[in-house]
Amino acid sequence: MSCSKRHLKRLFKAKKEFYTEQLAVKNEASVRVRGNDAATENIAHCNSFHSTNATREKLPLKNFFRDKIKAWQIKNRIGHKSLRELLFILKEENLDVPLSPLVLLDLKNEEVVIEHVPGKYVHLGLKNQIKKIESSVLEFNEIVFDINFDGLPLFNSSRTQLWPILIRIVNIPNISVFPVGIYKGKQKPSDIDKFLSYFVNEFQFLKVNGLEPGGKICELKIRSLICDAPARAFACGIPHHTSAHGCSKCTAEANKFRNTLVYPTKVGKIVSDEDFDLRRHIDHHQIGFRTVKTPFEKVNLKMITQVPLDxxxxxxxxxxxxxxxxxxxxxxxxxxxxxxxxxxxxxxxxxxxxxxxxxxxxxxxxxxxxxxxxxxxxxxxxxxxxxxxxxxxxxxxxxxxxxxxxxxxxxxxxxxxxxxxxxxxxxxxxxxxxxxxxxxxxxxxxxxxxxxxxxxxxxxxxxxxxxxxxxxxxxxxxxx
Ligand SMILES: [Zn+2]
Structure with missing residues (x-):
């Protein structure tokens, strides 16, 4: 082993300090954790880290965990090999750090492939992608955008599919659609919370701290989520459109007629954002989301008015x-x-x-x-x-x-x-x-x-x- 005893002591001290800080943060946070799934708990844990920091005063980035490690690495002249080993240990504990020292030290963009059962996910980053169009957004105080995701078959001969999370900026002209994260697998992402966790965490952070293109604070706003019916059901935690309670906009129920599901020709009771938020029509929510918020509700998206029918x-x-x-x-x-x-x-x-x-x-x-x-x-x-x-x-x-x-x-x-x-x-x-x-x-x-x-x-x-x-x-x- 190349690390000296003294060096290992320093690593463990840094880790201990971090856990102490995380414990304090966790006690303050009130994020509900769904089920006993350890992976889901880690995501919620990660959310609580961001959201608790979000409720504090706007903190400069240097106060965050990554920057502490960066400062520690520079101060102690830690080599990249040892730093990579530390990052690996922290990543194993599901902490929000990159695996590459180059990414941590801002020498390379963060595009880390993450195992995301049943496939893999790479988070390109909202901040990184907007940085590429910095000159176009400089004169604007806010960036308003639509989000979309959908499955895309990659080859005719295999089941491999891509699920890109796409952004369309709506208040600034002449900017093309761009991806902020891409999932690839032989099946669709199995868990919407995990699929969107990196995007949601980053958006929550940027929403509070703002984006700084050219050194100017710029506010980020989501206008709407635009998806086809199956992706909308996946994103909103609502029943599939081929089920009796598939209409999220009203309480109308579909009935079977000659083996076909037939919807009414009249509108039922209209569902409002508040009705959705309070789960007033419980049959119109998937079982897993009847007491738990969906990822987009965590970023305060209004699930009726901001999720139109495409x-x-x-x-x-x-x-x-x-x-x-x-x-x-x-x-x-x-x-x-x-x-x-x-x-x-x-x-x-x-x-x-x-x-x-x-x-x-x-x-x-x-x-x-x-x-x-x-x-x-x-x-x-x-x-x-x-x-x-x-x-x-x-x-x-x-x-x-x-x-x-x-x-x-x-x-x-x-x-x-x-x-x-x-x-x-x-x-x-x-x-x-x-x-x-x-x-x-x-x-x-x-x-x-x-x-x-x-x-x-x-x-x-x-x-x-x-x-x-x-x-x-x-x-x-x-x-x-
Ligand atoms: Zn309806």
Missing amino acids: PMHLIDLGVMKKFLVRILKNKLSYEKRLCVANKKQISDHLESLKIHIPKKFVRLPRSIEQVAHWKATEFRQFLLYTGILVLKDKVHEDVYYEFLLLHCACRLLSCSKNVHSNLKNAEDTLKLFVENFPKIFGDDSVSYNVHSLLHLADSVKTLGAIQNFSAYDFENYLQN
Whole structure:
């Protein structure tokens, strides 16, 4: 062993001092620890460390544990080899230190791969990533951002998937979406607390102490969490959208009808942020989160108003796709069915529109026969632009009227300038669309997405036009 006896004594003294400090911090903190899982307890322990410090006066970074070790290393001229051994011991005790001496001494960015059963996680860091765009944020006093995460298959031939935590800054123009942490594994992350712990801890710290781009304090704010329905259920600790209590926005319950889960065409009792916080509708929370806060509640995110229904998955890949697939598969009453000749005419008409589509559109229209392979942006183009032309006189008039209802409502909700004055009209139009849906497509057709249209206007009230809180930017980033 290369360490002398004296040196080891110093290491243990430093560790003892740290444990004494942690014990005092733990006594002050009131963070609830879920279950007996030791790993979960360590995360909560880590949270308590940050949140307790957060409630103190704003402390300069040098007072924190890492800086104490740095100062100790410099004072005693500890070599990197010995320092690495100390960091390894502390890391084994689940303390918040990097494994690399270079990272501790700020000679290298912290991108440490962490075992995160059933995969691995690397935390790139909010602070590190914002540092890269420092020149763009210098003149702003606050940075407001949206968060997104979702599973992304890496290869067709394996189950390996990525789960990046993505950030979109909304109050500063021309900044691309960037990741702050990435999970990789053969299955999705098993525990939302662990998956988000590094992000939540860092955000809590920066929220209190501020970020200092160019030496100026800059406040950080989360505007909203934007995810598809499965990721939203995972993040919010709510039942999956394919369960009876899957709607987090109201108390409506879905019922089984011919082996299909069918949602009501009317809104139940509206759930408020306070209702969610106080767990007033207990069936609308996963068992593990009925007495325990979810990670985003720990950073004071309002779980109803700041977690909108993402229009890309809800409308374009959800209701619009279902609408077209049902027509193509003739899943509607006999007299409303689409004949083969009209199906071909719709496809031909769409193909003929290619030459009229401006370059701003990333995709050109293609045959309706290929609807199973359409991308979200193609459904959006059909809904807002081409559908109104190609469906006219080709589908039954009731079907066309139903399409017009959705077209008009989404047009009104997409107009940034007049969205608030149009809100009541759009809301009423969507109500009519949802009420009519089972009359056209059958009693088993009202899915979670169709029902959720009834809540879309509420998100528009707080976040503006639907493109403001759509997942398109995140999806584009993931494609790249
Ligand atoms: Zn609902």
